[in-house]
Amino acid sequence: MNLLHSWISSNSDSSQKLVVLRNKWDRLCARESDVRLELENAEIQPGKKRKREVDVWLRHVELKRTEFGNISNEAKEHGFRSQLTRRVDMLTKEIEDLLEHGRFQNGLLLDDSNSRRVPLVVTDLVGKMLEVTADKISLWLKNDDVLMIGVYGMGGVGKTTLLMHVHNQLLHDFRISGHVYWVTVSQDCSLYKLQHNIAKAICLDLSIEKDDKKRAAILHSRLANMGPTIFILDDMWKHVSIEDIGIPVGANSCKVILTTRLLEVCRRMGCKEAVVKLEPLAGNEAWKLFIDKLENYEALSMGAKQKAELVAKECGGLPLAIITMACSMRGVYDIFEWQNALAELRNPVHRLEDMENDVLQKLKYSYDRLNDEKVQQCFLSCILYPEDYPIWRGGLIEHWVMEGLLDDIESRQDQVNKGYTILKKLENACLLESAFGPDCVECVKMHDVIRDMAILITQNHPRFMAKPGLQIEQLPGEGHWSEDLVKVSLMDNKIEEIPYHMSPRCPKLSVLLLHKNPLKGIPDSFFVHMSSLAVLDLSATKIKRLPSSVSDLENLRLLLLRFCANLIYVPSLAKLRKLRVLNLYGTGIEEAPLGMEGLRELEEVSCGWKLSHVDAFNKYIESQHFQQLHCYGFWLYKQGGDSEGPGRLLNKEVVISGEEFRKKEPAPWLPHDMQLLEIDKCSTKESRSLEDIFPSLYKAKELKNLHVRECTGLEYILSGTQEHSSPSVYPPLETVEYLELFDLCDLKGLLELGGVSPSGIFSHLKILMIEACSRIKMLFPLNLFEQGQILFPCLQQIHVAGCAELVEIFAVANNCSAIAALENAYPTNFFLTLPSLRVLKLWDLPKLRCIYSGLMFCTSLQEFCADECPKLDMLPLSIAFLCDSSPSSLDSLPNNPHWWQWLRKDHPHDANQLLSLINRPQSTNAGCIQLNLHGSA
Template sequence: MSETLGNAVLEQLSSIYGFDENMQALRRKLEDLSCQETDMNTELENAELQSRNKRKREVENWLRNVEKKKCEIQGIEQELRERRIFSRLKYGKRVKRMIVEVEDLVQQGRFPEGLMIDACERIGDSLPTTRLVGQTSQRNLEEIWACLMNDEVLSIGIYGMGGVGKTTITMHIHNRIIDHVDSFQNVYWVTVSKEFSIHRLQNDIAKAVGREISHEGDEMRRAALLFKVLMKRKNSVLILDDMWDHFPLEKVGVPIRRTGCKLILTSRSLDVCHKMGCQEIIKVEPLSKEEAWMLFTEKLGHNNRLPPNVNEIAESVIDRCAGLPLGIITMAGNMRGVNDIHEWRNVLEELNESTRQGDMESSVFPILKLSYNHLGDSKLQLCFLYCALYPEDSYIDRKELIEYFIAEGLIDGRKSRQAEFDLGHSILNKLENACLLESVKGCRNDKCLKMHDLIREMALKLTKVNPRYMVKAGMQLRDLPDEQEWTVDLEKVSLMKNEISRIPLGTSPRCPRLSTLILRENPLERLPYSFVLHLHNLTVLDLSHTDIENLPSSISDLECLTALLLSRCEQLISVPSLAKLTELRVLDLGYTKIKRAPQGLESLVSLKSLNMQQTWNLEMMPTEKLFKLSSLQKLVLDYSSEHVRVQAEELMSLRHLEEFEGQLYDLHGFNRYVKSQHYKGLKVYRLQVRSGECQNRIAYIDFEDKYDKEVRIINCSLVRKSGGRDPLLLPHDIQYLEIDECQIVAGCLLDVSSSLRNARELKACAIVHCDGIEYILPSSSSLSPSSNAPFQSLEKLDLHGLQNLSDLYKWGRGDATPTNGTFLNLKHLDISGCPSIRKLFTIHLLQNLHNLELIYVWECKQMEEIIALDNEEENETESMDESTTTTSSSNQSSSSHGTVVSFPKLKRLSLQQLPELKSICGGVMACDSIQSITVIRCPKLKTLSLSLIPSNEQQSPTPPLEEILIDDRQWWESLQWNHPNHKNVLQPLVRFW
């Protein structure tokens, strides 16, 4: 016992005497770790500024662990300073252990595969799901989760009949994995196509994990690359949804390891789960009768209560759905609003006749087909079947689909293009309401649709009989289908999104009834002369997004053609004569390299839509021929070319025009066109005027939103002659205005065009390199009493390179505030390269700015204050009457720190390269919604003047705040704070640029 005690004492003494040396080693290791953290943050900040990519989850975890370890070591240092001997005894072994832990963090912080992932791949983002109904679904969910949390279970198979809800439950599992960051660092979702191949699956997995392997052709080498990537992704889950066949995991490159990757797969086949070697296999059971009824009534809607005599029949109908959620939802959508007992009886009778037992899909297919049958209108049914021409799991753009419908004649001719689109949207809404299509949330403002794979499969079965389609879309075909597949009864063929690069010479399908041929999104280089020779009834030919250089002259003889789609054929240099194509209604040549307009263009008397956007190589455009096409409803011309300009009178001659994009000949013609009010008949216009000396460029700024009604005035003289009229007339309904490099002596932007004062729908405005602009707003005293508040609908304002801009608002004698409502909806203000402005906002402007979300101020050499509370304005305020003072102070209040200015919706504040900036706000700027602050090269700024810590002085900043991006550590250390604790609270959010 004494020997043991002696050894313990010696060990303690050794810890004490070696403690200083160990502590020094720990400090050196921590310094290395801190440098690594700083370098990583710098790399991350640069990457995030230059792209929309985001940090990997494991990188975020590493940064959090580093921060925890730094705090832990700082705690030890603090205690050492207070109680040295006791602390040496207490921390001796712990310091040794922490040296090893810091070394491990240094090693873990080397990410050979990079720090970022592509934001568009959405790795680790939640998937949109519907609520699980009933105990059966919840029980399935919990059973799968329990298996996943079991360290001994590395592969899980989920199987069940089509439409039973396998994918929905697995999506819930996916989202739960994301919430358990301590257990899982990565989750990857891959939908396996029914047209399975090892090569395609490798590509899909590589895309999901953010790795590019398309350059590698060898299958084994591709597998090795994937294996290496997945092995390094610790605690990962790979989900393979909708598998139809088994394959060797090692052949694809999927490693299943306890510390590496777990596998979840879903399939309609138990056999597939067994052959994939799944350790746990879970069957997703159909809903019970009670659960099925619950789901049905929920989807039918709370306001759609069935009469008592219908209820019993409805229960029998739902029994025929066999507990399949997809069938139940489809039936609910189909019968929503139907209360007539005769209709319900008829539905039940149809189901009884069509249901056959045995086949896994037979119990749901009759229900889906019943929805199809109940569409009633044959054209509505054809519109539904048309969606099956897209590849499996495709996001289908609504507008693109309606364009197809119009070209195909599926939409009855209307007087206007707008009416045709209204009908198209109505058709798609009906298909959605019948649960045959579904909206894709988050896809371009919810303007995309998707067809469930089981519904698509039902549609494809229908098109094997009448009408007869051949659909091999998205199957990675390298060659055209065999000759025997091109049968005489074919009506539509879709080969979109394949790998077909060549069609053998002499290939000539004999399909006399073929009306639609879609070859888009193939690397096709040539279309043989013989290929369309016998396709006499072809109405729609889609070759867009291919590598074709020339079209064969046989195209000229397709006299039934109504749509020729060649958009983004970026190698296309010539098109044969179109003189015979008098039925052509849609011609799309956008983003091609054609040098001349097609011969016979003036003969296309039925043409309604012509797109020649971004045809940069076009040497000449005979616009006089265009304007003989009296049926045109949509005309898009390239306005980056000086060779393509139109006269106002030519444009006004098109009486049916609803959409126009192009360049008018000169400013005088533009004003003449606006004065004619022809634009009032346009639903979409994008008009540009540019002098010949200007550089070739389109818009200075590319806003996230594309506006329907835009005007760009570039390098023109906007000088008002003595006693003359306005130099610029603007449409009353303009939504976006850009004035770029124009000669202006007006001083105030609103004085450039009096019509700008009444532009009540103006959403965005960019003023660029116009040295004559000194103010944006005139003094309120210069406005007539009846004037509307200018810029009251404006949401985005961009001011760039305005050498003489001195203020946003020109103050006049007696001005209290700008007109009430001015800038009321402004969300985004970007001002850069304006060297004369000293103060951005005055206190009187603030009453209208409570919707501001983004403020960017860059490279303004004399900018001293962002929000000015100077004595001159304070004196003015004192001279106002009490009611006026109250009104102008709606965005400010008083506190112990002085005036508090509120920006309740501000999300981002970016201040860069402002060498004279001394103050953000003379008082305190309250911005409880702020998410990001950037301060770069602002050396004279001594305090942030922002209320970033709640008033209760809690130990954390305002919750939305995610980062403070700066470039100078010394500047950060020198900042002055209202409370000494604020700097420490904000320190973890600081990132160095």
Template sequence: MEHLGTVFEMGKAICAPLQSLKENEDILDKRIEELSCRESDIRADLEREKLQYGKMPKREVELWLKNVQNTKDKVHDIKQKLGEVSWTHIQLRMHLAKEVEEKIKEAVGLKENGRFQEGLVVDLLVGSTETFPPIKIVGETTALKNLQKIEECLMEDEVGKIGVYGMGGVGKTTIMTHIHNKFMKARTFNSVIWVTVSKESDLKELQDRLSKALSVDLSNYRDTLCKSAKLFEAFNRRGKFLLILDDMWSTFPLTKVGVPEPNQENKCKIVWTTRSKKVCRGMCSQRTIKVDALTKDESWTLFKEKLGTDFVLSPEIEPIAKAVVEECDGLPLGIITVGAAMRGVDDIRIWRNALEDLKNSRPDLEGLEDDVFSCLRFSFDHLKTQIHRDCFLYCALYREDDQIGCDSLIEKWMADGFFDEIEDQEKGFDKGYTVINDLKDACMLEKGELGDFNRSFVRMHDLLRDLAIAITRKSRQFVVKVSSNVGKFPRDENLMDDVIRVSLMYSSNIELLSCQSKCLKLSTLILEGSRLGNIDHLFFEHMQNLRVLDLSDTDITCLPQSLSNLVNLHALLIRDCWNLTEVPSLVQLTELRELNLSGTAIKYLPDGMDSLTNLSPWPLCHKNKWFILSHLEELSMVESKWKWSSNEDRNGRGAGVEDIVRLMHLKKLLLDFVDSSAFSSYVRSRHWRGLNCFLLTVGDVYFDPEEIRDVFYSRECVVNVSDGDCNSVAFPKSNLTHLLITCLHNLSTIYMEEPTQGDNLANLKRIDIDSCPKLKYVLSVGWFQTLQNLEVIIVSDCRAMEEMVVDMGDMGEANNNIPITLPRLKRLSLYFLPNLKSICKRTLICSSLEEIVVLNCRMLKMLPFSINSLPSSLKQIKGSGRWWDSLEWDNANTKMHLQPFFSERLDIIFQRREEDQERQGTKRKADSIS
């Protein structure tokens, strides 16, 4: 009996894990769920830190995430085996039971280790991952020698501060871009930070630029000492950094700015470029490197390159050309601009005249480096036409190093009368872009660093901007005080008589705009971004020639009544004046072409438009009725407090949808509608067919000012409809490029009828649909076949959707064999569509498709690709492993070909949301029964 008892105890001990297996399985599920929640929170935090601050996860965090994934994979395998192993396989089940116990402990340990009290991220991303576009170094021997000197200094432990100096246009910035790119790729430093300082920068401006480069928010700090402390902390977090300060004009105490002093302990380095050796001394450079001009041979090689590799100089012209190059004194910028100006010239008389012009141009630029500017002045004088010269000089109204949007620049040129002989706006833009291209070809403007397929930018080399300001200052036609502390303006009324253009862009402390002189010639006044105190009520009294008035992004609360006197005004830009509540009567502004009121606080549109002589013969209404200029071409009021509805809803106050429809000359329209009914009323008018671009919104929609500008200066046609209980909405068709629909709770279909002849969505590039619980499908096959330029489809949280693309009516099985081609589709993303069974019953041919994301679409069992139509451009497929394994394929080889692109993403983010909704549905059902 004693032996039997021992055997019994042994058996009990052996079988104990089996007895508690079911209980432990439940415990393991809970522990894995808790671990997954922590993992999800950490991933969300990492994503936010990356997007907002450019930070990267710590190595220990990456390792933890990897371990979590491994544990979850093993748990998945264990549970799968438990489901497959019969209860009679006691030994195998005992082994699995022990593994369950181990994984419980492992999950608990991982959850505890996932607290990361010292933070999740490091500051490696900001300033250290993006390289500048490669710029060819000219003068290989000289430039490479300078490059090597700087690199050697950066590798010396005892050298922390390096000064690089040389004359303007000699190539300092180009050399430093190569340094930036090389050390960023080499990862010698934790962070490589580039800040362009510029001539106009003071201590505050430098701190602001540093904060932008470091992604540090200083908006709550006004005191420079507090700002420096915040910057100092941000630099120290980066550890070993390389800071490049390009184009220094004056000295700054590093500690006062907020930059730590480099030393052998922190191994940080600071390099500044400047035109003055004195600045290097003032900044206490431990090494000073002069960037020399090009040698004669290098200069000649560069010049011939700019003339064109296929251009051969005659024996008579070549010595003159070499003399021309000598006048450029080894300055790369000068050689490039002069070479561009003389490209294709084979007349010896023109070459002799060019040499004479270069020799004689120096005295024209008082107080400037004559040797540097003579060749630049030559290039200016040899621009194609006076229009080209005027357009070039206009760019000096912007800040140094500004990225200037080409569309906004051309609009100002047009409004200022540069292309008055061209009546058609579209042709005016074509002319403007041609001028910009000519100026870039002449190396008088550079391609901007910003820009995408919608917008292009240019920038002005600081030397060329100095040239433009010098030319305009001599003629007394420009006043340029950008990013300055202005005070009263103008200080001397007598100096304003000949002025035609004034820019006080982004200037501070403008106490009062007061002008008693007549200013009869003034045509452009730019105050964008300035901190205005007040505008004298008579300020615009004698500015009848003013054509461009830009008050965008200022703090003004009201506009003076004298604004009504600007009878020749073509462009009135009051964008992002968030405190502006009222605009005076525009009754006399009969020449107005562009009116931008986006981002203002006006509640009613200006009165008094009914007496305009150029208005169409509309019926006169109530005296407070606001009539829009009949020939207005651009109207932007999105993100203002004005919401458009039908005229009947206005109660006699302000303009409505019907008034917009009467504007037959309108080309750009950015509006917020009060509801979907007003929006549909406008869409049904088909007025939008005549627009080049539009942004039409309904509901609680927020657009960043930069997004609004992107639409305004593009050919995009965007619709964003949100928050409505309507069953149906009328949407534009033919020229729509982006359709965004969110939170339309009763919407069941988008385009209800099938397309007829002439109807198509050929311009549509992007579809975003979110939180439309009754939407049954996105588009019919008929509409889907017209999407030849579609690039992105994102559909999420549409619980009723069973089929994304549906054949309307009984189309027959034969039609299912006809494929649909979407040649430009790059991304297909589907989230939380619990009842979706089919993307499309027909095969899709998507030759440009790069990414497929499917999360929480558990009923979707097939992808619409056959072995003969697999996208060759595919880079990744994201979804849960369970969903991927459940997919059905028309051919076993299809999955085999797609498998390498699949990467697992868990559905856990949406599981709790789905369960909550299911619980709420059960509760509502129970409540209704009770």
């Protein structure tokens, strides 16, 4: 009984131990399940990884699972034995230990910066420019000398999307050898917050340290030991010193890529040359993105598809705007809904309504960040011009000056300089774009979406009415002219009349643009309540009379009436004491308006004078009032309507048109400081040269441009018949840089042979253009220079065309005909040096035989062309002598066997040298002249 009782008791204890083991095992399995679930949830988040002890614990649990299974199976099959009981006790103790260790009171995870390297979820890159820019950034990153890279552009243009792609590519490339971190910089980001975000990215706790410099030191120390690292700082709004942040920039340490809307931020952050600007998408790329995001394009009717294309175009190429609008139109099939959407988009108030959160606020922040009310005002004034309108920089700045936006600066030139600085700031902030207008004039443009944002701003304060270029036929009614209006633009519309007795009450109105309207008249009441008006532009209208109420606009600074061809009356300007600019070019006004001579603030005058009033003109030129002008343009004419004069005043200009000059009649007195003189469609029978017509030409000491066109009777520009012994008188035409002579049927030469030729004449000439002067036989006679003298040290280009009698460019002898000179031996003892000559183009000169018969040294010659010059058989030897060292590319040489025969006979070395250059393969001709011979040598 005792043995049986002992056996039963033993088995009972073992069974109890097995029950205890099973219970503890169940608890361990439950804990294991909890740990694995916690890991699964936590490891989804970047920046964390499981502790190694967790992996060890899990492996041990797995081992115990096998051991527990073996014990359970053995107990079932063979019962309990003493050896099994000891194994149960041991396993129970081990499970208890695992349960204790499995609490992980300090957590399951560690911070790990490497685990943050997960690809960002991005859309596909759209547009060739984004792909090219991504490749450019990759090349910069491979260059050890490039440490900072800047990407800038307007809000919504795709900067962040581009850098997200770059980030993902870098993750792949840096998988083994480096670290890549994305840090989003908030708009109000301080240095402290930026340091915190960077520290968080690399799993560094800086929360305890409050001092910026110490935080920077800690960051610098950690990053310096991490090896190659790239930080992408997205959406920087202001400059922050990399050193102050604590990023150790270096080839073997850290590189930084940043995005911003401001070029200035790129420069001040140290990006140097590694800066790229993102532009809006091209038309086809924008359309592709739109239909991709729309998703239901193919299901639309043909009419709806056409409207959809117009809707996409209204988004201005901005990816963010395109995506926002396309998504909002998903599932819309009705053509009337598309038509309505298009109408609302074309209304600036509605165009960005659906984009307000995504686009407008981003764009407006760029405006807010200007942090200068006057700069903001300058920006907003650009909406006064039509959409996509190239705004001439000079004219825009002139408006800013005249509006008083730059009145904190006294000097007019300093104001202009400040204006260009503001323009550059607006361009760098991507609020304006650089553009070119007609004749490649430098302009700026405002992107459509940016313009819409600016219009929305001006709906409240400051209050604008901007309706330019909308083909409006009627002037907005008085209800639209509120008392808080500051600026109004109705330019480039179809407004023909202003209602009689209309008198808007706009006491704050400073700018009114009505130009380019077929406006026939303005009632006198219209300006009565516009006492603050500073800028008034009525150019290119059909008005005949300027209303007398203009005389009371005492704050008016800028009055533009150019190309008002029907205008014959301007009231007295005596009370316009603040008037600074008056432009009457192309009007019927025959002399200066009344009261103009008393305007002490007047700086710029552009007006026409009928030549029958030349005495009044000469009196004005000699007046004290004229001396105060900084800029002027005078158009002197006999009959109006033949010429409009210069359209855009650039400096100090005089245009004389349609006059027949006689010695007994007074000639216009040319201003001594004029910079451009244009003589057009004039005639003379008693004067042979310009200096005979205009004795004051000798006093024009600042004349840069001289144009003489379609004149008869003029034989020479200078005759040399005038005696000017006064040392205060400049040599005639010494300062001229550009000389153009066109269709002068009686012109025999620039200078008359045998006359007095003062030294220094044409010494500043850079460009000479002569065309259709049928009687001229030689351009420059030899009496201008002595042997070896540099005659034209600045001359860069010579263009001669359509001169039927021209035989020689530079005359070979004094007081002898060019044809007789050519009968002598080709070489002479004279040589001519033209050190700056780059272009020599001769065309349609049937009698031209020689450029110069002596040596002509042209060490800078790049282009030489002689086309339709069949008798040209005398090429200056210097071309052969110097072509070996000149960086020239001569377009053509004379196709004349006699010239080549002479060259081979008298100068075999030079002939061989020239031929070797002609025949040299282009691949071995780098750095030498490339000659292209038209015809056989």
